[in-house]
Amino acid sequence: MTIEAGIFTNLKPQNSKLITFGFQKKDNFFEYTTNIPETNFAVIIIVNATGEVTGKIIDTDYHAEYTNFRVENNLGSFAASIKEKYVALLQNIAKNCFSYAPTTTGAKWLVPANPNYFDLEKAFSENETIIWKQTTHIKENDVVYLYVTAPVSAIIYKCLVVKVNQSYPYRDKNIAMKYVMHIHLMTKYDKQAYTLETLKKYGVTSVRGPRYVPDTLGALLK
CATH class of the missing domain: 2.30.130.30 (Hypothetical protein.)
Structure with a gap:
């Protein structure tokens, strides 16, 4: 399971709240871009038409995607710090822009x-x-x-x-x-x-x- 899926499972985006948060409406998706303080990294978060959330981190110095923070085990201290900041951003978006809407429920x-x-x-x-x-x-x-x-x-x-x-x-x-x-x-x-x-x-x-x-x-x- 991806980091994003683990946070946004059973959540539904509220479009007006996405706009208020700072997302930009594109053709059929919403996009949010921000920088990670004290780094040369930019974060891009996409919410597509079905509500699926994806994200990536870009090293702006090299214009390349940074993926080390997605390694499952044995993260170095720097990658762990980036992952912590990325997860905190996703959780903030979930809290402010999404509501619970489970696709399936139990008893x-x-x-x-x-x-x-x-x-x-x-x-x-x-x-x-x-x-x-x-x-x-x-x-x-x-x-x-x-x-x-x-x-x-x-x-x-x-x-x-x-x-x-x-x-x-x-x-x-x-x-x-x-x-x-x-x-x-x-x-x-x-x-x-x-x-x-x-x-x-x-x-x-x-x-x-x-x-x-x-x-x-x-x-x-x-």
Whole structure:
């Protein structure tokens, strides 16, 4: 897997954000060029019409492509430094110009969230990716629908599971955790869209713990 594929898998470019970041619209792709500080290297990043990201580093002194940073093992200190700066640039582009849009997803889960214990609205306003208690057998690329309990009593958030089984020993008067997962906000629903009364029509009479989403409800939420 390339460096670019490892960062941009399951991500979709937002064209307006690419322009704001500094990308130039070409015939059927976007191009971004910048320099690596304190070097004679220039970086060119291309986002094509299908959203695929490619990049290259050019040695401006010799007008040749520099590829040593792509060596899998035994990087020298200079090549390692260039790779670190290149990866940081890609991660910044991913954060500012792309959104999660997985081509495939796994199982769909309905997970309760008590608003008295945790302020999800505040958490997601600060960061679209948050940690959440690891439960049952949820895996990466599963979809989690967070059901906010009373007084809301509705599904409010659709999230993609991007990392699982992260050690996080924690205990307070409300919750005990050994592991957490990282979930990324994909959609926020109106509070009246998927209330408990609506869920009951699809066989969900209560949400006391994590459970699979019934197929009929999953089709509605999708």
